[in-house]
Amino acid sequence: MKIDVLTLFPKICEGTFQESILRRAQEHHIVELTTHNIRDWAKGVHRITDDAPYGGGPGMVMKIEPIYEALRDLRTPESKVVLMSAQGRPFTQAIARAWSSLTHLIFIAGHYEGVDQRVADHLVDEEISIGDYVLTNGALSAAVVVDAVVRLLPGALGDAQSAVQDSFTENLLDHPHYTRPETFQEWTVPPVLLSGNHAAIEEWRRSQAEKLTKTRRPDLK
Numbered sequence: 142m143k144i145d146v147l148t149l150f151p152k153i154c155e156g157t158f159q160e161s162i163l164r165r166a167q168e169h170h171i172v173e174l175t176t177h178n179i180r181d182w183a184k185g186v187h188r189i190t191d192d193a194p195y196g197g198g199p200g201m202v203m204k205i206e207p208i209y210e211a212l213r214d215l216r217t218p219e220s221k222v223v224l225m226s227a228q229g230r231p232f233t234q235a236i237a238r239a240w241s242s243l244t245h246l247i248f249i250a251g252h253y254e255g256v257d258q259r260v261a262d263h264l265v266d267e268e269i270s271i272g273d274y275v276l277t278n279g280a281l282s283a284a285v286v287v288d289a290v291v292r293l294l295p296g297a298l299g300d301a302q303s304a305v306q307d308s309f310t311e312n313l314l315d316h317p318h319y320t321r322p323e324t325f326q327e328w329t330v331p332p333v334l335l336s337g338n339h340a341a342i343e344e345w346r347r348s349q350a351e352k353l354t355k356t357r358r359p360d361l362k
Contacts, residue, residue, distance in 0.1 A: 142243065142294060143173045145215050146283050147208065148250035149190060151176040153280040154287075163288060166297045174287065179203075182210040191253050200254030208249060208260050219244040222265045225251060225279035225286070229268030232286055234309035236269070241293035248286065250279030312361045314353045316346040 146154050154176045157163065166172045180188045184206065191201040212222060221243055230236075240246060249256070249265065261268055271282045291297055319330045333345045354361050 142171070142241075142245070142291075144175070144246045144248070144287055144291070146174075146176045146248045146250060146280065146287070147179050147211050147215075148176065148278070148280040148283065149179050149203075149252050150250075150278055150280050151178050153278060154250075154284045157284045157288070162292055162297055166291050166294065169296060171294050171296050172291050174291075177211065177215070179207050179211060182207040182214070194254060198254070202254050203251060203256045203260075205257040205259050205264075208256070209264060212247065212264055215247055217245060220247050221245065221267070222247045222249065223286075224249045224256065224261055224265040224268045225270075225282045226256070226261065226268040227270055227275055228261075229270040232269050232271050232289070234289070237286070237289040238293055240290050246287075246290070248283040250283045252278050252280075309361070312354070313350045314358060314361070316349040316353070 148154065158167070158174045158176065163172075163174065167174055180190050183190050183204075189204070190207050191203050194200070194202045216222060221240070223246065225248060249260065269282075269286065271285050276282055319334060323330050323335065331345065333341050336342070
């Protein structure tokens, strides 16, 4: 898979992309991650990428021209172009799984007051939000989505079962996890996990996942 991120602040993503699973996935040629500075496609001596909004109001709006030129260079027939936006469809694990089967993803990260609406109307395939809140920079949300997608690629995780047991698989939150020591500050590990009875352990994990989901995220069921 190839993933490109268009942003005015590449270093926000570059640091994240060089750590942990994302770094290993690149080293093993599972994914190719590239961060681009939108300013590289801006025209003129000052390479201006934003301007005052028509109709007045606070803040600046990212211009369409540099984004258009960037997509003209990077987009292919296999590309899916996503605008990170507070107005977008909520990102979910199901979307991450669907996108993990794609060949090429391009993310556009907004900044300032937002992006010229014509980008959303005419240049992208989808708008995505990672939650009902506003960030200072869309590169942060793009990095979150990239991580969620890449970890689902075959070979990205050390154990393929890790992705199978994630929260939101089968619309359930993940079950609780424990490790050594068996007792700490009089807090003990549930005995069933020490029993060696794999059927009982799986039944306990399932029941705990269902209980957590019912209590914390009843909207998932």
